[in-house]
Amino acid sequence: MKHSRRDLFRLAPAAGTWALMAQALKAAPGDPRPDNEDYWRLVKRQFPLKEDLVYLNAANVCPASRGVMDRHLEFLRDFHANPSFQNRDKYEPLAERVRGKIAAQLRVTADEIALTRNTSEATNTVVQGIDLKAGDEILLTDHNHPSNNDSWKVRAKRDGLVINSLPVPVPAPSGEALYDAFAKAVTPRTRVITITHLTNTTGILYPARQIAELARRHGIWMHLDGAQTWGALDLNLRETGCDSYAGSAHKWPMGPLEAGLLYVRAERIPRIWPAIVSAGWSEKLAGARKLEVFGQRDNPRMVAVEAAVDFLNLVGMANVEARMRALATRAKQKLSETGGVRLKTNMEPHLSGGVVKFDLAKPELKPAYDALYSQHGLGIAMTASGDARGLRFSPHIYNTMDEIDRAVAAVKEVAS
Ligand SMILES: Cc1ncc(COP(=O)(O)O)c(C=O)c1O
Numbered sequence: 001m002k003h004s005r006r007d008l009f010r011l012a013p014a015a016g017t018w019a020l021m022a023q024a025l026k027a028a029p030g031d032p033r034p035d036n037e038d039y040w041r042l043v044k045r046q047f048p049l050k051e052d053l054v055y056l057n058a059a060n061v062c063p064a065s066r067g068v069m070d071r072h073l074e075f076l077r078d079f080h081a082n083p084s085f086q087n088r089d090k091y092e093p094l095a096e097r098v099r100g101k102i103a104a105q106l107r108v109t110a111d112e113i114a115l116t117r118n119t120s121e122a123t124n125t126v127v128q129g130i131d132l133k134a135g136d137e138i139l140l141t142d143h144n145h146p147s148n149n150d151s152w153k154v155r156a157k158r159d160g161l162v163i164n165s166l167p168v169p170v171p172a173p174s175g176e177a178l179y180d181a182f183a184k185a186v187t188p189r190t191r192v193i194t195i196t197h198l199t200n201t202t203g204i205l206y207p208a209r210q211i212a213e214l215a216r217r218h219g220i221w222m223h224l225d226g227a228q229t230w231g232a233l234d235l236n237l238r239e240t241g242c243d244s245y246a247g248s249a250h251k252w253p254m255g256p257l258e259a260g261l262l263y264v265r266a267e268r269i270p271r272i273w274p275a276i277v278s279a280g281w282s283e284k285l286a287g288a289r290k291l292e293v294f295g296q297r298d299n300p301r302m303v304a305v306e307a308a309v310d311f312l313n314l315v316g317m318a319n320v321e322a323r324m325r326a327l328a329t330r331a332k333q334k335l336s337e338t339g340g341v342r343l344k345t346n347m348e349p350h351l352s353g354g355v356v357k358f359d360l361a362k363p364e365l366k367p368a369y370d371a372l373y374s375q376h377g378l379g380i381a382m383t384a385s386g387d388a389r390g391l392r393f394s395p396h397i398y399n400t401m402d403e404i405d406r407a408v409a410a411v412k413e414v415a416s
Pocket residue numbers: 059060118119120121145147196198199200225227228248
Protein backbone atom coordinates (compact mmCIF):
# COMPACT_ATOMS: atom_id res chain seq x y z
CA MET A 1 0.00 0.00 0.00
CA LYS A 2 1.29 3.40 -0.92
CA HIS A 3 0.98 6.17 1.66
CA SER A 4 0.45 9.81 0.85
CA ARG A 5 2.75 12.35 2.53
CA ARG A 6 -0.08 13.32 4.85
CA ASP A 7 -0.62 9.67 5.89
CA LEU A 8 3.03 9.23 6.71
CA PHE A 9 3.06 12.33 8.84
CA ARG A 10 0.11 10.96 10.81
CA LEU A 11 1.13 7.29 10.95
CA ALA A 12 4.82 7.42 11.75
CA PRO A 13 4.81 8.22 15.45
CA ALA A 14 2.04 5.77 16.29
CA ALA A 15 3.45 2.89 14.26
CA GLY A 16 6.90 3.54 15.59
CA THR A 17 8.72 1.13 13.28
CA TRP A 18 12.04 2.02 11.78
CA ALA A 19 10.77 1.76 8.21
CA LEU A 20 7.86 4.11 8.82
CA MET A 21 10.02 6.57 10.67
CA ALA A 22 12.54 6.59 7.86
CA GLN A 23 9.80 7.03 5.27
CA ALA A 24 8.20 9.81 7.28
CA LEU A 25 11.43 11.76 7.64
CA LYS A 26 12.25 11.36 3.97
CA ALA A 27 8.78 12.58 3.03
CA ALA A 28 8.74 15.31 5.69
CA PRO A 29 7.45 18.76 4.77
CA GLY A 30 10.38 20.79 3.45
CA ASP A 31 14.05 20.40 4.24
CA PRO A 32 15.70 19.93 7.62
CA ARG A 33 16.71 23.61 7.63
CA PRO A 34 17.32 24.85 11.18
CA ASP A 35 14.29 27.18 11.00
CA ASN A 36 11.79 24.71 9.46
CA GLU A 37 9.69 24.01 12.56
CA ASP A 38 7.37 21.66 10.63
CA TYR A 39 10.27 19.30 9.93
CA TRP A 40 11.56 19.40 13.52
CA ARG A 41 8.10 18.88 14.96
CA LEU A 42 7.96 15.67 12.94
CA VAL A 43 11.38 14.69 14.32
CA LYS A 44 10.12 15.37 17.84
CA ARG A 45 7.18 13.04 17.28
CA GLN A 46 9.58 10.14 16.74
CA PHE A 47 10.53 10.30 20.43
CA PRO A 48 8.57 8.87 23.34
CA LEU A 49 9.09 11.98 25.51
CA LYS A 50 6.19 12.88 27.81
CA GLU A 51 4.02 15.72 26.54
CA ASP A 52 4.36 17.78 29.70
CA LEU A 53 8.15 17.48 29.87
CA VAL A 54 10.54 20.00 28.29
CA TYR A 55 13.63 17.85 28.19
CA LEU A 56 16.82 19.92 27.93
CA ASN A 57 19.47 17.58 29.27
CA ALA A 58 21.10 15.97 26.22
CA ALA A 59 24.51 16.57 27.82
CA ASN A 60 23.57 13.94 30.40
CA VAL A 61 21.38 11.36 28.63
CA CYS A 62 19.18 11.52 25.53
CA PRO A 63 16.00 9.61 24.81
CA ALA A 64 16.19 7.15 21.92
CA SER A 65 13.68 7.57 19.12
CA ARG A 66 10.99 4.91 18.75
CA GLY A 67 12.64 3.57 15.62
CA VAL A 68 15.97 3.12 17.39
CA MET A 69 14.28 1.47 20.38
CA ASP A 70 12.37 -0.87 18.09
CA ARG A 71 15.52 -2.01 16.33
CA HIS A 72 17.19 -2.56 19.71
CA LEU A 73 14.17 -4.55 20.92
CA GLU A 74 14.20 -6.70 17.79
CA PHE A 75 17.77 -7.76 18.58
CA LEU A 76 16.91 -8.35 22.24
CA ARG A 77 13.99 -10.57 21.30
CA ASP A 78 16.09 -12.45 18.77
CA PHE A 79 18.92 -13.00 21.27
CA HIS A 80 16.71 -14.26 24.06
CA ALA A 81 14.59 -16.40 21.75
CA ASN A 82 17.69 -18.25 20.63
CA PRO A 83 20.87 -17.67 22.65
CA SER A 84 22.69 -20.53 20.88
CA PHE A 85 26.19 -19.91 19.58
CA GLN A 86 24.80 -20.55 16.11
CA ASN A 87 22.25 -17.76 16.36
CA ARG A 88 24.69 -15.38 18.02
CA ASP A 89 27.29 -15.80 15.26
CA LYS A 90 25.61 -13.01 13.36
CA TYR A 91 26.45 -10.43 16.03
CA GLU A 92 30.09 -10.30 15.00
CA PRO A 93 29.46 -9.10 11.43
CA LEU A 94 26.74 -6.77 12.81
CA ALA A 95 29.24 -5.25 15.25
CA GLU A 96 31.62 -4.76 12.33
CA ARG A 97 28.86 -2.91 10.48
CA VAL A 98 28.38 -0.61 13.49
CA ARG A 99 32.12 -0.01 13.66
CA GLY A 100 32.17 0.88 9.97
CA LYS A 101 29.28 3.31 10.26
CA ILE A 102 30.71 5.05 13.34
CA ALA A 103 34.06 5.33 11.57
CA ALA A 104 32.45 6.82 8.46
CA GLN A 105 30.54 9.33 10.60
CA LEU A 106 33.73 10.45 12.35
CA ARG A 107 35.76 10.32 9.09
CA VAL A 108 38.28 7.75 10.33
CA THR A 109 38.82 4.05 9.56
CA ALA A 110 36.94 1.12 11.13
CA ASP A 111 40.20 -0.33 12.49
CA GLU A 112 40.61 2.80 14.62
CA ILE A 113 37.30 2.30 16.50
CA ALA A 114 36.77 0.19 19.64
CA LEU A 115 33.17 -0.40 20.79
CA THR A 116 33.16 0.42 24.50
CA ARG A 117 30.42 0.80 27.10
CA ASN A 118 30.67 4.55 27.53
CA THR A 119 33.00 7.57 27.52
CA SER A 120 34.28 6.80 31.02
CA GLU A 121 35.46 3.34 30.01
CA ALA A 122 36.97 4.61 26.75
CA THR A 123 38.93 7.37 28.48
CA ASN A 124 40.06 5.04 31.27
CA THR A 125 41.35 2.64 28.60
CA VAL A 126 43.69 5.44 27.54
CA VAL A 127 44.54 6.38 31.14
CA GLN A 128 45.50 2.80 31.96
CA GLY A 129 46.82 1.81 28.56
CA ILE A 130 49.69 4.20 27.79
CA ASP A 131 53.24 3.50 29.02
CA LEU A 132 54.27 6.28 31.41
CA LYS A 133 56.95 6.55 34.07
CA ALA A 134 57.56 8.54 37.27
CA GLY A 135 58.03 12.24 36.55
CA ASP A 136 56.02 12.21 33.29
CA GLU A 137 53.54 15.09 33.14
CA ILE A 138 49.85 15.02 32.27
CA LEU A 139 48.35 18.33 31.19
CA LEU A 140 44.59 18.66 31.71
CA THR A 141 42.01 21.21 32.87
CA ASP A 142 40.09 21.82 36.08
CA HIS A 143 36.84 21.23 34.18
CA ASN A 144 37.67 17.76 32.87
CA HIS A 145 35.00 15.22 33.79
CA PRO A 146 36.08 12.93 36.69
CA SER A 147 36.60 10.08 34.16
CA ASN A 148 39.33 12.23 32.58
CA ASN A 149 40.55 13.93 35.75
CA ASP A 150 40.34 11.77 38.88
CA SER A 151 41.29 8.76 36.73
CA TRP A 152 44.62 10.46 35.88
CA LYS A 153 45.13 11.43 39.53
CA VAL A 154 44.76 7.78 40.57
CA ARG A 155 47.27 6.70 37.94
CA ALA A 156 49.58 9.58 38.98
CA LYS A 157 49.50 8.38 42.58
CA ARG A 158 50.31 4.83 41.52
CA ASP A 159 53.13 5.67 39.10
CA GLY A 160 54.51 8.99 40.37
CA LEU A 161 53.19 11.07 37.47
CA VAL A 162 52.81 14.84 37.72
CA ILE A 163 49.41 16.41 37.00
CA ASN A 164 49.32 19.98 35.70
CA SER A 165 45.72 21.18 35.76
CA LEU A 166 44.84 24.42 33.96
CA PRO A 167 42.02 26.67 35.17
CA VAL A 168 39.15 27.24 32.71
CA PRO A 169 38.18 30.86 32.04
CA VAL A 170 34.40 31.46 32.16
CA PRO A 171 33.41 32.53 29.58
CA ALA A 172 36.43 31.87 27.32
CA PRO A 173 38.20 35.10 26.24
CA SER A 174 39.16 33.63 22.82
CA GLY A 175 40.30 30.44 21.10
CA GLU A 176 43.86 31.85 21.06
CA ALA A 177 43.79 32.37 24.83
CA LEU A 178 42.66 28.78 25.37
CA TYR A 179 45.41 27.51 23.06
CA ASP A 180 48.11 29.76 24.60
CA ALA A 181 47.46 28.39 28.08
CA PHE A 182 48.36 24.92 26.78
CA ALA A 183 51.34 26.13 24.72
CA LYS A 184 52.79 27.84 27.83
CA ALA A 185 52.18 24.84 30.07
CA VAL A 186 53.93 22.25 27.87
CA THR A 187 57.32 21.17 29.28
CA PRO A 188 59.90 18.67 28.01
CA ARG A 189 58.30 16.14 30.41
CA THR A 190 54.71 16.53 29.15
CA ARG A 191 53.54 13.17 27.78
CA VAL A 192 49.75 13.61 27.58
CA ILE A 193 47.38 16.51 26.95
CA THR A 194 43.84 15.46 27.79
CA ILE A 195 40.87 17.79 27.47
CA THR A 196 37.13 17.90 27.07
CA HIS A 197 36.25 18.74 23.47
CA LEU A 198 33.19 20.67 24.66
CA THR A 199 32.85 21.02 28.41
CA ASN A 200 29.77 19.80 30.23
CA THR A 201 30.47 22.42 32.92
CA THR A 202 30.22 25.72 31.02
CA GLY A 203 29.93 24.63 27.40
CA ILE A 204 33.33 25.78 26.06
CA LEU A 205 34.34 24.28 22.71
CA TYR A 206 38.12 23.90 22.87
CA PRO A 207 40.28 24.59 19.79
CA ALA A 208 41.05 20.87 19.56
CA ARG A 209 42.78 20.96 16.17
CA GLN A 210 45.30 23.60 17.24
CA ILE A 211 45.96 21.85 20.56
CA ALA A 212 46.37 18.53 18.72
CA GLU A 213 48.92 20.18 16.40
CA LEU A 214 50.80 21.49 19.44
CA ALA A 215 50.79 18.01 20.94
CA ARG A 216 51.96 16.43 17.67
CA ARG A 217 54.89 18.87 17.41
CA HIS A 218 56.06 17.80 20.87
CA GLY A 219 55.36 14.06 20.49
CA ILE A 220 52.64 14.32 23.17
CA TRP A 221 49.56 12.01 23.23
CA MET A 222 46.42 14.15 22.83
CA HIS A 223 43.18 12.67 24.17
CA LEU A 224 39.81 14.24 23.57
CA ASP A 225 36.75 13.55 25.70
CA GLY A 226 33.99 13.75 23.10
CA ALA A 227 31.02 13.06 25.38
CA GLN A 228 29.51 16.43 24.36
CA THR A 229 30.43 16.35 20.66
CA TRP A 230 29.75 12.86 19.23
CA GLY A 231 26.23 13.05 17.77
CA ALA A 232 26.12 16.83 18.28
CA LEU A 233 28.79 18.19 15.91
CA ASP A 234 29.59 17.13 12.35
CA LEU A 235 33.04 15.80 13.22
CA ASN A 236 36.14 14.96 11.25
CA LEU A 237 38.55 13.37 13.71
CA ARG A 238 41.19 12.86 11.02
CA GLU A 239 41.30 16.63 10.52
CA THR A 240 41.09 17.30 14.27
CA GLY A 241 44.26 15.25 14.62
CA CYS A 242 43.76 13.96 18.17
CA ASP A 243 45.37 10.63 19.12
CA SER A 244 42.28 9.32 20.88
CA TYR A 245 38.64 10.32 21.33
CA ALA A 246 35.92 8.94 23.61
CA GLY A 247 32.11 9.14 23.31
CA SER A 248 28.82 7.73 24.62
CA ALA A 249 25.94 6.55 22.42
CA HIS A 250 23.37 7.40 25.12
CA LYS A 251 24.15 11.12 24.93
CA TRP A 252 23.85 13.17 21.72
CA PRO A 253 23.74 10.12 19.37
CA MET A 254 20.38 9.21 21.03
CA GLY A 255 21.32 5.53 21.08
CA PRO A 256 21.06 2.70 23.60
CA LEU A 257 22.25 3.21 27.18
CA GLU A 258 25.72 2.04 28.12
CA ALA A 259 27.26 1.94 24.69
CA GLY A 260 30.20 4.03 23.54
CA LEU A 261 33.31 4.31 21.44
CA LEU A 262 37.04 4.80 21.68
CA TYR A 263 38.88 6.07 18.62
CA VAL A 264 42.65 5.60 18.56
CA ARG A 265 44.66 7.02 15.65
CA ALA A 266 46.16 4.13 13.63
CA GLU A 267 49.78 5.14 14.29
CA ARG A 268 49.11 5.16 18.05
CA ILE A 269 47.38 1.78 18.32
CA PRO A 270 50.62 -0.19 18.86
CA ARG A 271 51.39 2.19 21.79
CA ILE A 272 48.27 1.38 23.84
CA TRP A 273 47.69 -1.68 26.03
CA PRO A 274 44.26 -3.17 26.69
CA ALA A 275 43.07 -2.55 30.27
CA ILE A 276 40.91 -5.69 30.17
CA VAL A 277 41.70 -8.98 28.43
CA SER A 278 39.23 -11.86 28.25
CA ALA A 279 38.10 -14.78 26.09
CA GLY A 280 38.40 -13.91 22.42
CA TRP A 281 41.40 -11.64 22.90
CA SER A 282 44.38 -12.25 20.66
CA GLU A 283 47.52 -10.43 19.51
CA LYS A 284 46.07 -10.82 16.04
CA LEU A 285 42.97 -8.67 16.62
CA ALA A 286 43.13 -5.89 14.06
CA GLY A 287 43.47 -2.27 15.19
CA ALA A 288 41.50 -0.94 18.14
CA ARG A 289 39.52 -4.21 18.49
CA LYS A 290 42.14 -5.33 21.03
CA LEU A 291 40.67 -2.69 23.40
CA GLU A 292 37.09 -3.99 23.56
CA VAL A 293 37.35 -7.63 24.71
CA PHE A 294 35.63 -7.28 28.10
CA GLY A 295 34.07 -10.76 28.38
CA GLN A 296 30.44 -11.37 27.42
CA ARG A 297 29.08 -8.22 25.87
CA ASP A 298 25.47 -7.08 25.56
CA ASN A 299 25.37 -7.91 21.84
CA PRO A 300 21.85 -6.56 21.15
CA ARG A 301 22.74 -3.22 22.68
CA MET A 302 26.11 -3.03 20.93
CA VAL A 303 24.66 -3.58 17.49
CA ALA A 304 21.67 -1.30 18.16
CA VAL A 305 24.13 1.60 18.02
CA GLU A 306 23.88 1.19 14.25
CA ALA A 307 20.27 2.39 14.39
CA ALA A 308 21.36 5.53 16.28
CA VAL A 309 23.98 6.31 13.62
CA ASP A 310 21.41 5.59 10.87
CA PHE A 311 18.96 7.98 12.52
CA LEU A 312 21.54 10.78 12.65
CA ASN A 313 22.37 10.07 9.00
CA LEU A 314 18.70 10.12 8.07
CA VAL A 315 18.47 13.70 9.30
CA GLY A 316 22.05 14.45 8.18
CA MET A 317 24.82 15.21 10.65
CA ALA A 318 25.32 18.75 9.32
CA ASN A 319 21.56 19.39 9.73
CA VAL A 320 21.62 17.97 13.26
CA GLU A 321 24.46 20.29 14.24
CA ALA A 322 22.84 23.34 12.61
CA ARG A 323 19.49 22.74 14.35
CA MET A 324 21.08 22.00 17.73
CA ARG A 325 23.11 25.21 17.40
CA ALA A 326 20.01 27.22 16.43
CA LEU A 327 18.21 26.00 19.57
CA ALA A 328 21.21 26.71 21.81
CA THR A 329 21.72 30.15 20.27
CA ARG A 330 18.08 31.10 20.82
CA ALA A 331 18.36 29.99 24.46
CA LYS A 332 21.59 31.96 24.96
CA GLN A 333 20.21 35.11 23.36
CA LYS A 334 17.01 35.05 25.39
CA LEU A 335 18.75 34.14 28.66
CA SER A 336 21.27 36.95 28.22
CA GLU A 337 18.35 39.41 27.99
CA THR A 338 16.70 38.06 31.16
CA GLY A 339 17.06 39.99 34.43
CA GLY A 340 18.76 38.13 37.29
CA VAL A 341 20.44 35.71 34.83
CA ARG A 342 24.16 35.62 33.96
CA LEU A 343 25.07 33.60 30.89
CA LYS A 344 28.32 31.69 31.38
CA THR A 345 28.60 30.08 27.94
CA ASN A 346 30.20 31.87 25.00
CA MET A 347 27.96 33.10 22.16
CA GLU A 348 30.62 32.55 19.43
CA PRO A 349 29.99 29.31 17.47
CA HIS A 350 33.71 28.41 17.41
CA LEU A 351 33.75 28.52 21.24
CA SER A 352 30.43 26.81 21.98
CA GLY A 353 28.00 24.04 21.00
CA GLY A 354 24.91 22.52 22.59
CA VAL A 355 25.68 23.12 26.28
CA VAL A 356 24.23 26.36 27.73
CA LYS A 357 25.15 27.32 31.29
CA PHE A 358 23.77 30.28 33.21
CA ASP A 359 23.74 31.43 36.82
CA LEU A 360 21.01 33.17 38.80
CA ALA A 361 21.52 36.12 41.13
CA LYS A 362 20.28 34.02 44.06
CA PRO A 363 22.26 32.59 46.97
CA GLU A 364 20.83 29.08 46.42
CA LEU A 365 20.03 27.45 43.09
CA LYS A 366 18.28 24.33 44.35
CA PRO A 367 14.86 25.95 45.01
CA ALA A 368 14.81 27.38 41.46
CA TYR A 369 15.99 24.08 39.98
CA ASP A 370 13.28 22.18 41.86
CA ALA A 371 10.57 24.66 40.86
CA LEU A 372 11.62 24.49 37.20
CA TYR A 373 10.94 20.76 37.24
CA SER A 374 7.92 20.52 39.49
CA GLN A 375 6.07 23.63 38.31
CA HIS A 376 7.29 24.05 34.71
CA GLY A 377 8.25 20.51 33.66
CA LEU A 378 11.84 21.37 32.77
CA GLY A 379 14.32 18.46 32.76
CA ILE A 380 17.65 20.28 33.09
CA ALA A 381 20.89 20.03 35.12
CA MET A 382 22.35 22.05 38.00
CA THR A 383 25.82 22.69 39.42
CA ALA A 384 25.29 23.92 42.98
CA SER A 385 28.62 25.71 43.60
CA GLY A 386 32.09 26.54 42.27
CA ASP A 387 33.11 28.40 39.12
CA ALA A 388 30.71 26.26 37.03
CA ARG A 389 27.78 27.06 39.35
CA GLY A 390 24.55 27.41 37.44
CA LEU A 391 21.69 25.79 35.61
CA ARG A 392 22.26 23.99 32.33
CA PHE A 393 20.15 23.68 29.19
CA SER A 394 21.35 21.24 26.55
CA PRO A 395 18.76 21.13 23.75
CA HIS A 396 18.78 18.62 20.92
CA ILE A 397 16.84 17.94 17.72
CA TYR A 398 13.76 16.63 19.56
CA ASN A 399 13.25 20.11 21.04
CA THR A 400 11.21 22.87 19.40
CA MET A 401 11.84 26.62 19.42
CA ASP A 402 8.61 26.95 21.35
CA GLU A 403 10.04 24.77 24.12
CA ILE A 404 13.12 27.00 24.33
CA ASP A 405 10.88 30.05 24.71
CA ARG A 406 8.81 28.33 27.39
CA ALA A 407 11.93 27.24 29.24
CA VAL A 408 13.39 30.77 29.24
CA ALA A 409 10.03 32.22 30.38
CA ALA A 410 10.07 29.74 33.28
CA VAL A 411 13.62 30.79 34.21
CA LYS A 412 12.51 34.43 34.14
CA GLU A 413 9.80 33.58 36.65
CA VAL A 414 12.10 31.77 39.09
CA ALA A 415 14.94 34.31 38.67
CA SER A 416 12.83 37.28 39.72
C1 LIG B 1 32.42 15.65 29.36
C2 LIG B 1 31.98 14.32 29.87
N1 LIG B 1 32.83 13.29 29.87
C3 LIG B 1 32.48 12.08 30.28
C4 LIG B 1 31.23 11.83 30.75
C5 LIG B 1 30.88 10.46 31.22
O1 LIG B 1 30.00 9.86 30.33
P1 LIG B 1 29.53 8.36 30.63
O2 LIG B 1 28.88 8.37 31.98
O3 LIG B 1 28.60 8.06 29.52
O4 LIG B 1 30.76 7.53 30.62
C6 LIG B 1 30.29 12.87 30.81
C7 LIG B 1 28.93 12.64 31.34
O5 LIG B 1 28.14 13.50 31.49
C8 LIG B 1 30.68 14.14 30.34
O6 LIG B 1 29.83 15.17 30.36
